[in-house]
Amino acid sequence: MTREDLKREVGEQAASLVEDGMVVGLGTGSTATCFIDSLIRRARSGLSVVCIPTSERSAAQARQGGLTLVDFSTHKTIDICIDGADEIKRDSLDLVKGLGGALLREKLVASAAKQLVIIADSAKLVDWLGTLCPIPVEITPFGWQLTVERLRGQGAETKLRQVGGEAFVTDGGNYIVECGFGSIANPGDLNQRLRQIVGVVETGLFVRMASLALVADEHGVARYTPA
Numbered sequence: 001m002t003r004e005d006l007k008r009e010v011g012e013q014a015a016s017l018v019e020d021g022m023v024v025g026l027g028t029g030s031t032a033t034c035f036i037d038s039l040i041r042r043a044r045s046g047l048s049v050v051c052i053p054t055s056e057r058s059a060a061q062a063r064q065g066g067l068t069l070v071d072f073s074t075h076k077t078i079d080i081c082i083d084g085a086d087e088i089k090r091d092s093l094d095l096v097k098g099l100g101g102a103l104l105r106e107k108l109v110a111s112a113a114k115q116l117v118i119i120a121d122s123a124k125l126v127d128w129l130g131t132l133c134p135i136p137v138e139i140t141p142f143g144w145q146l147t148v149e150r151l152r153g154q155g156a157e158t159k160l161r162q163v164g165g166e167a168f169v170t171d172g173g174n175y176i177v178e179c180g181f182g183s184i185a186n187p188g189d190l191n192q193r194l195r196q197i198v199g200v201v202e203t204g205l206f207v208r209m210a211s212l213a214l215v216a217d218e219h220g221v222a223r224y225t226p227a
């Protein structure tokens with residue numbers, strides 16, 4: 001099985017958790033794309049749902065597939081949000097998210113969800129966050145150099161995310177700084193410290209938010225719940 005097959009399998013299983021009448025949060029990334037494809041197929045077979053997307057990319061896919069999109073003006077609570085992750089801490093299901101650049105909307109949608117279900121292949125499971133990838137931190141463009149200095153003051157090795165030599169700009173009009181901390185002993189504490197820095201809009205640390213992770217490997221899909 002290729003990594004793509006695993007993503008399709010886990011996307012399909014996640015779509016089967018969605019029930020008629022639900023408000024569904026649509027994640028972002030290649031695994032979430034597989035879930036959205038499966039949800040579109042279920043909707044074509046009669047499932048009735050409304051969806052709140054976490055990025056313009058996922059919104060476009062959903063719209064093209066005929067899913068109904070709504071927003072927080074009419075729906076303040078989401079029944080289930082299904083999204084990918086860059087790292088999943090095996091015991092607590094704390095997460096690193098945002099390598100796809102959508103972390104602010106992802107966290108907003110996740111925070112409004114009764115259930116956050118994470119879908120991934122087993123390469124994303126870790127014992128300690130920060131070991132596979134840096135922590136993406138979304139910051140305001142104004143004063144970004146100062147904010148980066150302050151992130152360094154918290155022990156981060158920093159790199160402004162760039163595309164084609166220019167700063168990458170999120171759907172919210174902000175920048176992303178990749179922050180390397182090495183393995184993180186206390187994600188909740190680090191998240192709080194980073195969020196206190198003026199200019200930090202949000203971090204890619206999702207602490208105690210996920211209620212279930214569906215993790216695929218060549219043997220099938222395993223279910224993890226937080227310890």
Ligand code: A5P
Binds near residue numbers: 032084103
């Ligand atoms: C998007 O901003 C991210 O949080 C994604 O959910 C994460 O990067 C996982 O993406 P893949 O499913 O493409 O690995």
